Amino acid sequence: MQENEPIDLNKLSQRELLILCASDIRQLKVDSKELREQNQQLAQKQQDQALQINSLETRAKVYGGIGGFITGLAWSLIERFTK
Secondary structure, X not given: OOOOOOOOHHHOOHHHHHHHHHHHHHHHHHHHHHHHHHHHHHHHHHXXXXXXXXXXXXXXXXXXXXXXXXXXXXHHHHHHHHO
């Protein structure tokens, strides 16, 4: 019997049904293991990306603060020398 042929379950013996079920269960275990591994890899990538985003947000806030400080300092110097 080929893999892609439709199987008439009514014509199979109890032993053949058990063998078929066991083979399907084995394949499901392999598939679920592969999916778990892929899920773990994706979760790790997601955590790495979250860390990168947090790092970029922190840098943006620091540079924004530095820019604001320099702008405030320049503005106060301009006001002081123009009066």
